[in-house]
Amino acid sequence: LAxxxxxxxxxxxxxxxxxTTTTIWSYDLNATQFVNGHSYTLELYALDGAGNYDDxxxxxxxxxxxxxxxxxxxxxSAAPRKYVRYFAYDKTVPxxxxxxxxxxxxxxxxxxxxxxxxxxxxxxxxxLNTVLYSLAYADYSKRWxxxxxxxxxxxxxxxxxxxxxxxxxxxxxDVSWVExxxxxxxxxxxxxxSIASNTKSISFNYDRAAPTSVVTSPSANQVLAxxxxxxxxxxxxxxxxxTPSGLNGVAFYASIQRQSDSRWWCDPDLxxxxxxxSSWMPHNxxxxxxx
Numbered sequence: 001l002a003x004x005x006x007x008x009x010x011x012x013x014x015x016x017x018x019x020t021t022t023t024i025w026s027y028d029l030n031a032t033q034f035v036n037g038h039s040y041t042l043e044l045y046a047l048d049g050a051g052n053y054d055d056x057x058x059x060x061x062x063x064x065x066x067x068x069x070x071x072x073x074x075x076x077s078a079a080p081r082k083y084v085r086y087f088a089y090d091k092t093v094p095x096x097x098x099x100x101x102x103x104x105x106x107x108x109x110x111x112x113x114x115x116x117x118x119x120x121x122x123x124x125x126x127x128l129n130t131v132l133y134s135l136a137y138a139d140y141s142k143r144w145x146x147x148x149x150x151x152x153x154x155x156x157x158x159x160x161x162x163x164x165x166x167x168x169x170x171x172x173x174d175v176s177w178v179e180x181x182x183x184x185x186x187x188x189x190x191x192x193x194s195i196a197s198n199t200k201s202i203s204f205n206y207d208r209a210a211p212t213s214v215v216t217s218p219s220a221n222q223v224l225a226x227x228x229x230x231x232x233x234x235x236x237x238x239x240x241x242x243t244p245s246g247l248n249g250v251a252f253y254a255s256i257q258r259q260s261d262s263r264w265w266c267d268p269d270l271x272x273x274x275x276x277x278s279s280w281m282p283h284n285x286x287x288x289x290x291x
Contacts, residue, residue, distance in 0.1 A: 003033050010078065034089040037125055044083040045076035046129075053077045060084040089116060092124025094189040094197040102233070109202040114206055116185055120163070127194035131161040131170040138182035138203065149176055161187065180207045232257035 006012045016027045032038070043060070046054050052075075059080040071253030076082025098118040101109050122128045133146040134156045142150040146159040161170040170187075186201040213235040218224060231254070256265040263280035266272040 004035075013078065018189045021044075036089060036091045039086065039088045039125065041089065042083075042085040042087065043081040045078065045081045046084075055080055055082075058225070061248075068285070086124040088125035088193075090191065090193040091124035091195060092122055092191065092193075093195055094120060094122040094128055094191045094198045096120045096187055096189040096200055097201050098185070098187060098202055101202075101204065103202060109204050109206050110208050112208055114177055115171055117169060118187065118200070119169050120189045121168055122189070123189050124191060124193065128163070128165070128168075129190045129192045129194075131163050131189045132158040132185040133161050133185065134158050134173055135172075135175065135183060135185050138184055140184075144175060150178070155188075165244070176210075177206050180205070182206075220242060 014027070017024050021268070033087070045053065045055075053076040054074035059074060059075045059076050059082060061083055073082060080083045096118060098116065100117045116133075118131075120128060120131055136142065136156075140154075142152055143157045144159065145151050145157045151157070159172075160170050163170045172185075172187075182203070184201060184203050184275075186199050188199040189197040205242070213233060215231065215233040217230070217232040218228060257263070258265070258280055261280075265280055
């Protein structure tokens with residue numbers, strides 16, 4: 001068990017006994033009582049069996065270039081040391097969140113473009129390394145791979161999201177979305193200490209195809225000898241691929257304009273509240289009185 005309870009650095013040296021048949025040595029730090037969020041210094045020097053050492057030249061060697069200290073400080077000593085290294089001990093778990101698109105039930109998303117974005121945080125010393133995401137069809141028949149596109153496979157494919165360090169945000173764009181397809185999106189963050197966050201996920205249907213509506217009765221340019229009892233038609237959310245999100249049963253409107261004076265029919269019982277009673281409303285700068 002290694003503890004940090006010695007104030008005199010000269011008394012803190014531990015001897016590492018390498019094998020006599022190899023130049024490789026190791027020192028087990030698993031039992032060391034490192035404290036999360038602290039930085040540490042590691043110092044090394046060597047002696048041979050007769051107590052010989054060489055601390056001449058450039059010492060300590062803080063270079064990371066192989067061979068930089070050849071023919072300089074060969075082994076170091078207690079002062080100066082051969083090697084001095086610094087590291088941070090960080091067990092802080094990053095946190096990741098998906099902020100857009102917002103979750104709704106049922107989760108249908110429209111529009112011509114779609115960007116998935118979120119936030120990420122890591123309050124530890126090491127900081128954040130990357131945000132990874134996985135995108136797949138809801139039935140996992142295909143998965144998104146950056147640079148390739150949609151591929152068939154059974155294993156998750158993790159791609160790098162775009163990470164903006166100054167704002168601690170990330171985003172995913174430039175995906176070749178398939179019309180009216182249902183998706184599962186997952187994301188997690190990894191800190192520079194290789195500790196990963198929990199995985200966040202959302203499921204959604206991306207439907208950017210507009211619904212269609214047709215008036216079936218009366219027919220276009222039909223001349224009628226009696227009052228029109230009703231206007232009929234059809235409306236549908238249809239696409240050639242995937243599964244459309246469907247109609248919500250609310251957002252469908254009809255407007256009727258009288259051509260002789262450009263007045264619009266307004267019926268409060270059908271949601272037109274421009275007037276208290278059913279009537280033909282005067283033309284209002286092109287505004288539609290819809291029901």
